[in-house]
Amino acid sequence: MAADRVQAWKDELARDTSSAVFLPLVDALRRMGRLDEARRYALRGLEHHPHLAGAHDALARVMADLGDEAQARDEWQFALRLDAGHQASLRGLGFLAYKRRDLATAEQLLARALHANPSDDGLATALRRVRSELRGAEQPAAVETRAVPPRVIRRTAADEARRLFAPLLGDGDRTALLLDHDGLVLAGTYLDGDGRDVAEEIGAHLSGLAEEATRALEHLGLGRWQSMLVEAQHATVGLAPGLEGSVVMVAAARDTQVGLVRRMLSQACQRAATWMGVAA
C-alpha cells in the first residue's frame, strides 16, 4: 500500500534526516495530491542535498502541481546547472514551455531530454506532437498577443479540472482522466509509474476511440458501448463514454481488484458528467 510506504519513508527520515528517501516520499505525496506536505519534505531534502539535481526536480514538480510555474522553472533550471543532461528537468521545462505555447523552446528542450533517454516512447510522442504543432503554427505572434484571462483565474480553473477525480482515487496508485472527442484533455491527470503526467500522450493515442467504437459496434449489432477494461502488465485501465463524445479513463495498479476499477470508473463517469454540465 502506498500509505505504508509513505509512513516507512517518513520513519526513515525521522531516523536519518539526510536520507535520500525524501525523493520517493515527495513524489508519492505529490501523486496523492498532498502538495503542501510534499513541498515541506522537498524543501527539507534540499537543505541536506542542495547539489542534487533530483532534489530540485522533486521540488519543481510539486511547485508545478501547485500552479507556481515560476518557481518550478527556477528549480528545474537550477537542476540543469548541476547536471546539464538531467532528463526530468529538461522534460519539465519542455512541458512548461509547451504550456505557454513557446513551441520552439519546448521542441529544443524535449529533443534534449529525448537525446538523454532515447527509449522514452512517451517523450518521443510528445516531441512529435510539438513538432507537428510547430509546423502548423503559421502566425506564432498572434498566439502571443491573444487576450487571456487573468493568471489567477486560469490557475484556479485549471486546478479544479486537474483535481476533478482526486476524491475518488484514494491514496493508492490510481489516476483518472477525461478526454474530449478529439482526445484532448478536459480534466484529471494520467500518471505513469514515475508520477509523470502523460495525459496528453494518452489522449493522442485514444483520440477518435469513442467514434470508432460507436461505428463498429453499430455495424456488429451490439448497440452503444458502455465500458471497457484493459489489463496491462502493471495496471488495469477502465474506459467509458462520457457526455458529448468524451471518454472517461481510470487506471489502477495491477493488484487492484478489477471490480474495484469498474466501480471507480462508474463514479468517475458520474463526476465527469456533473462537471461537464457545470462547465458548460
Added chain:
Amino acid sequence: MTAALRETLGVLAAMPGVRAALAATTSDGLPAATVAAIDVDADALAAFATAVLTRTRRANASAGYGDTRHLSLDAEHGRLFVATEGELALVVLAERDVAAGLVRVALQRALRNIQ
C-alpha cells in the same frame, strides 16, 4: 488454420453465450481463423478488436504500464473479449449475459495452448 488453433477456437465458440471466436494478427487486423455464428461479420469484428487493442496498447506503453494482455468491452447487446500475446489476438464475441470471468480464463488458457 492449424489443427490446434481450430480446436482452440472451437472450444471457445462452444461456451454458453459465445457467438464468435477468432484469431487475428494485430499488425493488419485480419482474421487468421474464425468460428462464428452466421450473422457475425468476422472481418469487421477482427478489424475493430485489433484496432481498439492497438490504441490501448500504445496508450499503456506511453503510461509505462507494460504489455497489454486482456481487454473486455461491454456494449448494450453484447460483450467483446480480446486476449493477446505478441502479434496474435484471440477475440470472443458473446451475449451480454455471458459469464465474463469464465471467458477470460478460457481465453488465457487458449493463448497458452496455441503458443
